[in-house]
Amino acid sequence: MSCRACCRRLRARRTAQAGFSFVEVSVALVVAGLMSWAAFSGYETVSAQQAIERGRAEAQQLQSLVRAFSLRHGRLPCPGSAADGYESLTAGVCAAGNELGWFPYISLGLELPVQGLRARYSVLRDAAANADLAVASERTGDVAGDATFLDATDLIVGLNNAALLSMAVSRTYLTGDAGAAGAIDCAANPVTSAAYWVVVPLQDRDGDGDRLDAPHAMNSLCAASPFAPVRQASDDVVAAESPAQLAGWLRANLP
Template identity: 60%
Template sequence: MLRAFSMRHGRLPCPDTNATANGYESMTSGACTAGNQLGWFPYISLGLDIPPPLHRARYAVFRSAHADPLQDADLAVIKERTDDSPSEPDYLDVTDLVVGLNNASKLSLSTSHPYLTGDGGPSGAIDCGANPVMAAAYWLVIPLQDKDADNNRLDTPQTTSGLCAANPAAPLRVHSDDIVLAESPAQLAGWLRKSMP
């Protein structure tokens, strides 16, 4: 669904920052609101049914705007990054997102953007502070049950206010059953390049 959206729109979805998780992208004048990189998954904006409140997914998208479009890595906005003119067929299309993803993959790992920690195995400890592992073009965390009975919607290391998620390769644990979906900028760029007509 995220890949199809990115292919069609040349950007990743904007998070839903509505307190009640209403299922719509949080936009200002038709563009993703500045600074909005963390919120709820915008189900309705992607043409999906919105699940019950306890199962609504948390969502983060990589955003690093740059004044030079050729260096821009704000993945939630459509921006002409390949210097095409409005009359050209590739103007504001998925090729511009691929450039943004490539730009994001060249940036140093920063915990001020969405990132993944380890998997408790080959990529190390599941510890957001001590083991940031990889920048994420996006991550999606789907909560299932409150297995640790702490009355928190998400299981550690995920929080509703944090930009870190466990590596999707992390096994389900006794006190954690959140499902994590994520791709690095390079992974998504590779898929898009392969899938473009």
């Protein structure tokens, strides 16, 4: 074989080897990219789930505080009109008509979270039916000085009165759960009255610039059922109880 032929064959072999190495590198880069994308997607999924679990834990904590407050004071907390963490009281009393606002973190012994993560809170109030749950009222005939004057037993009576009221969108209420309770639609599917509800916002999933996701809105007495699943357009976490549920809890925990 001539030297020239040997050189041509060597160059061809080197070219083939170089081309094969380029393909290998390309495949490796593609595989690495796919693995990075999968890892990042998995991280996003895990992070979102962790945020939801934290939201659920916070909602449960706020519910426990509402219960403890009602057991001690014979009324439910008054909503905060400002996001400062305090109940909005006038001369020590929750003013008539104040049934929707911010959760009063500081009044219930908690630190105030950052603005975007503060919960909305609503409480059922109907003075005409002796069911104003945000005001301590003597409903059992006790007098000042009695051990049970203005205590949780009076709130239980108020809750029982509230349980007898027909469902109305003019009072604190819940819509469906996208399951047995029907659509999550405050206007088309009002389902049941609530003694109170707490909505803990997480991410702005519906893209409206507000962490509260539909059906929740700043001026609405409606919340989704606590059993509603997390949805693509909403990750708000809800804690709520009907008047009968809260009355049962109070009876079981009276001192």
